[in-house]
Amino acid sequence: MEELIRTPNFDGLPSLQDLILKECPKLKEIHPSLENHTSLQYVSVWRCKKLRMFPTITHMKNLKDLSISFCPEILEFPKIHANMESLVELTIEYTGIEVLPSSIGEHCTNLISLNLRRWTRIIEIPSSIIELSNLQELDLSLNDFSRLGFSLSQLTQLKVLNMSSCEKLLELPEFPSSLTTLIADYCKSLTTFGDCHKNCRWLCDVSLKGGSIINDGDRLLESMLEACMAIENHYMFLRLKGIHQMAKGLTPQLVRGNRCTLQLPENWCNEFSGFLIN
Template structure:
């Protein structure tokens, strides 16, 4: 709806959305002052969302008068950036407000004293440059989500937050002057707590209550050096734990590991240790481990048997995988790129493939720095991102799946693989097109190799599946860089080598596959690797 119409038909309008960023090449139609006046004339407003470009220099304070009137029927209020020093006009009773999202550089406080908003569930305060303190939370009995982001002058979070029974999600980030998080005395429903890029917070908040519903905890780039034992005593059901850039991480983890029996995701990236110094084997539910950007890491710890995903990218001192995976039954997604060459990648590959044989609809993805794996792959890789595979008779019964190998650039993000039937390659699979590994472009460190195994069990239920097919064309595309070479071969069926767990048990273990079928048609199937995290909430 046009805003001119809003002033003419203000008795009928209940929702207004204005997004000045929808077309960045078009000049703004309204300035902040006009928008405030228009909103003031809409008497039955229930939903308001305003997102406007600020034409002024960000270093110059230019504020306007806020709306002179807001409807008491308002449920949703989002305004970025909010242009006034005062939020609510006199007479406004926000008793029905459910969502409040603000972004702006003029508000020093959201409101004075304790304001009663009985239905407010979401409060987001982002880039509030002059905000000095949060509101009193006692008047917000239904609050479920609180976000404080980029409030650079924020010094105090009102202590009433620690006694809030309905909160489920709290995120505090980039509040560089904040020195303390309130003592947690009640927060029995909190599921997610994140404190990030708050370097002046030197102590973890004291916990004086049972927090058995807390499943995600993130402490990233703070001044916190010690995690109290109360975490283990009160946070017994943690599933995801992120501890990045902590100076005493080994001491911290050694103190709390024995209470983390339900942990499924552990992020220890960006820490400064050479060896972990404590065992992860007792974390019998752990599925995802991230140790990326640990530049001094010399060896990986012994991995728990439940692990499915390991990421240790940009670990420049790591040269061997060792025997850390010897007990892993489900390890299917490993990434070790951006650092040193791993000298025993072939042994790791064989171990992961063997585990894949135990599960009918399994997959595997391995990424390593350097091109050693690619150089040893048979048949030899073809230059570019396409190759052709002739299929033997009865291939779908005698083999279990496809193993693909590719050369990638170091800023690799994800892979798209397209399988097409009977597509002509015009000689692209000739001997003259195989990779020349003496070529200098393949020897520099910014190249790595990836190996992906896709089982037939993953493909049998698709429209693409056709056991009479005689040849396939494989095409790989890397988002973020070129694919320097590609090869593929069939993997023969093997016995289950002692792994008797069924795919049902595997699926119930909580692992979310990163390799997914994105397109399926009788002629072509597209498989994409997603690097998305597990979702526990």
């Protein structure tokens, strides 16, 4: 569809459930009739570089998954004026949108997955996302903010947080106790965890590849060990970029020369099946 400039009127497709507009370099307009389609469940718009506006999604009562990616001319988030109870996945990546409207927190309360990667024009993630009480996965990677400025502890269902390649990130937000997976690869300005993980009971999968020097990594490891003992299969993953990165990133209490020392819980030999340092 390389020559498509405007989509046709969608009124003749009342049962339309899926719409995918992929790599339409000349597309400038999606016909406004799309907003009246109550049967739509999945909409994906990808690499439509001249598209300037997306219709309001208020009447798309059955919409489950909305993805708008690599559409840099879209400057405004689709309008929402009513509850979107079916919407569980939302991806807004690399657009011209500068402000995430509060209507997401107000009307998209059943969201499970929220992807806000590559928001190149935004320097602050709005605190309204903490209203998404059912959110389980949050992707804030490839952004330019230095800190969130608010705690994520209210997201009591959040399990996976991705903040990779946030090169200006100086500190991590406070995590909810539900968090199991943290991905913070290539966060070159990040030097400390602080107390962000103090309430994490299930944090057992952490990736810190290609980052800066972490000064308090031993506390993180101790917290992860406690978590892995609490979960049923007793597993723990800590991904670092080679043993040299590990030696730089963790304090002398944990690493001395070519040795790595860690205080293990009681009866660990009955619970652990092995250790892998890669």
